Amino acid sequence: MADETTYQGTIEVPADHGHAEKPGPIDVSGKMMVLTYVTFAITAIVLYKVAWKPILNALDKREETLRKAMEEAEKTRAEMAAIDQTRARIIEEADKRAREILEQARVAAVETAKSLESKAREESQILLENAKREIHAEQDRAMANLRKESAELAIDISRKLIKDNLDESRSRKLADSLINGI
Amino acid sequence: MYKVADHPYWKTPFGKVYLDNLNLTSHGLMLIFASLFMILIFGLLYRKKDPVPRGFTNLLEVLILFVRDKIAIANLGEHDGRKMAPLFLSLFFFILFLNLMGLIPIFTSATGNVNVTAGLALVTLTVMIGGAIYKNGLMGFIHAFIPHGVPWPVMILLIPIEIMGMFIKAFALTMRLFANMLAGSIVVYSIIGLVIVFGAAGAPSLLLGVAIYCLKVFVAFLQAFVFTLLSALFINQIHHPAH
Numbered sequence: 040m041a042d043e044t045t046y047q048g049t050i051e052v053p054a055d056h057g058h059a060e061k062p063g064p065i066d067v068s069g070k071m072m073v074l075t076y077v078t079f080a081i082t083a084i085v086l087y088k089v090a091w092k093p094i095l096n097a098l099d100k101r102e103e104t105l106r107k108a109m110e111e112a113e114k115t116r117a118e119m120a121a122i123d124q125t126r127a128r129i130i131e132e133a134d135k136r137a138r139e140i141l142e143q144a145r146v147a148a149v150e151t152a153k154s155l156e157s158k159a160r161e162e163s164q165i166l167l168e169n170a171k172r173e174i175h176a177e178q179d180r181a182m183a184n185l186r187k188e189s190a191e192l193a194i195d196i197s198r199k200l201i202k203d204n205l206d207e208s209r210s211r212k213l214a215d216s217l218i219n220g221i
Numbered sequence: 222m223y224k225v226a227d228h229p230y231w232k233t234p235f236g237k238v239y240l241d242n243l244n245l246t247s248h249g250l251m252l253i254f255a256s257l258f259m260i261l262i263f264g265l266l267y268r269k270k271d272p273v274p275r276g277f278t279n280l281l282e283v284l285i286l287f288v289r290d291k292i293a294i295a296n297l298g299e300h301d302g303r304k305m306a307p308l309f310l311s312l313f314f315f316i317l318f319l320n321l322m323g324l325i326p327i328f329t330s331a332t333g334n335v336n337v338t339a340g341l342a343l344v345t346l347t348v349m350i351g352g353a354i355y356k357n358g359l360m361g362f363i364h365a366f367i368p369h370g371v372p373w374p375v376m377i378l379l380i381p382i383e384i385m386g387m388f389i390k391a392f393a394l395t396m397r398l399f400a401n402m403l404a405g406s407i408v409v410y411s412i413i414g415l416v417i418v419f420g421a422a423g424a425p426s427l428l429l430g431v432a433i434y435c436l437k438v439f440v441a442f443l444q445a446f447v448f449t450l451l452s453a454l455f456i457n458q459i460h461h462p463a464h
Binding site for chain 2 (some may be wrong): 066067068069070071072073074075076078079081082084085086087089090091093094097098101122145186
């Protein structure tokens with residue numbers, strides 16, 4: 040049964056007058072306080088078990104997952120940037136190498152051409168020298184032959200002229216000395 | 222007037238249900254309803270398994286996160302805040318449900334009853350005292366009332382004030398919630414009463430009534446927030462004495 044003192048009305052209500060046991064909102068009732076306290080305590084304990092704990096855990100887990108996913112994304116992005124950088128570096132290096140090789144090839148080609156040219160010049164020089172030498176030798180030989188021929192001719196002519204005046208060896212000696220004297 | 226005061230019966234469209242036999246009043250019944258609604262909504266309707274919250278769950282989650290981050294963690298710090306978040310969640314939603322039930326025709330707002338708000342403030346007071354003793358020990362708790370660097374004659378004055386302050390904080394919580402909710406009910410009641418007093422000439426006041434009603438929806442959330450926030454603030458103050 041309701042406590043008489045609890046439901047003593049303190050606010051007179053025109054629309055609802057006539058009821059003796061009308062509890063007002065400002066009446067202090069220990070029973071109501073305890074009821075509130077106990078109801079809240081039970082509710083809080085039940086909700087802690089069935090709601091707050093799983094809900095908050097799920098929230099924490101989701102936050103953790105999100106944080107991890109974002110970190111992962113950040114890491115992946117950094118990795119991609121690093122890969123990009125590496126790729127750019129490799130391309131640049133390759134480009135440099137190619138340019139170097141090209142330059143080397145060009146230098147080598149120029150050198151080869153130069154050496155080939157100088158070698159050819161040398162060889163032609165040698166050939167020229169040889170030819171000159173041969174010409175000289177040929178010329179000398181021809182001159183010697185000419186001298187011999189002319190000497191023999193002279194001997195024949197002088198023999199015909201002198202008619203066995205002199206023996207052949209003496210006249211040859213004479214002719215040789217004459218030839219050398221020319 | 223049914224909405225404003227407590228009654229030994231529950232008024233439904235199908236007649237009055239007398240609660241005397243159960244040793245209950247209408248506000249007491251509302252407390253039990255609120256409790257059941259909360260268990261129903263958070264225990265059963267809230268889809269905890271969903272990796273991505275949708276619809277109603279999403280709405281509740283916003284409030285849960287708000288209470289956890291902006292009330293519990295903001296005032297009590299990362300560790301204590303997370304540990305005590307369930308208490309503040311219960312407190313916030315319990316008050317919110319009681320407030321909002323006052324806006325639904327067949328229910329009344331139990332938070333318009335000073336005993337209910339006193340009961341809730343007692344919860345805060347219990348956590349204040351119990352938590353402080355648990356954290357700092359009985360001596361630590363008592364030391365919290367003794368201000369440092371004050372000559373002893375002043376202490377005679379200050380210590381009772383400090384002790385009274387603790388109870389006054391709880392009392393302020395009680396009165397703030399109670400007065401706000403009761404005032405809302407009385408204002409709506411008075412404005413609608415104009416129609417009854419003046420007949421058709423008072424009809425425009427219904428618009429005002431609707432406006433006040435909308436305001437009450439806002440106040441329901443605001444007061445639940447204020448009560449929870451101040452509870453967190455007071456609990457933190459006494460758990461971590463400044464000196």
